[in-house]
Amino acid sequence: MPATVLIADDSEPIRSLLEMILSASGHTVVQVEDGRAALVYLKDNTPDLMILDVTMPFIDGIEICGRVKRISRLKATPVIILTAHTDEDSRRRALAAGADAFVNKPLAGKNLRQTINDMLEKRETMLMKQTHITLEE
Numbered sequence: 001m002p003a004t005v006l007i008a009d010d011s012e013p014i015r016s017l018l019e020m021i022l023s024a025s026g027h028t029v030v031q032v033e034d035g036r037a038a039l040v041y042l043k044d045n046t047p048d049l050m051i052l053d054v055t056m057p058f059i060d061g062i063e064i065c066g067r068v069k070r071i072s073r074l075k076a077t078p079v080i081i082l083t084a085h086t087d088e089d090s091r092r093r094a095l096a097a098g099a100d101a102f103v104n105k106p107l108a109g110k111n112l113r114q115t116i117n118d119m120l121e122k123r124e125t126m127l128m129k130q131t132h133i134t135l136e137e
Helices: 010-025 034-045 060-066 089-094 109-134
Strands: 005-008 028-032 049-053 079-083 101-104
Touching: 005 010, 005 034, 010 028, 010 109, 028 034, 034 060, 049 060, 049 109, 060 079, 060 089, 079 089, 079 109, 089 101, 101 109
Parallel strands: 005 028, 005 049, 049 079, 079 101
Antiparallel strands: none
């Protein structure tokens, strides 16, 4: 099912690559180049998936993830953290902030596509469960 995906990364080539991968699968892509722009977008929009770079100007992806997971409207939105960092501390911080997946750069298209599909499927399942519970109440 086509989804709206927010990509927040300060690297234009990475954003373009991700857009190419996602658009080929029929997804709508919203690109922003830093953490502040991501928060501005999220103020009025609820994407189906977020792909956030760890290292960005103003606010990093892990901080954005932590904020998003505390907002009821956004907390069910899967977050994939991208990073060039290979240290375990970055992975631990991302998972503690509520990230659903952690992907290292350089990106591998097939693996990333599978991770994205898994995250969107997980979100769809969560939304169906929430709707089912609401209908039974």
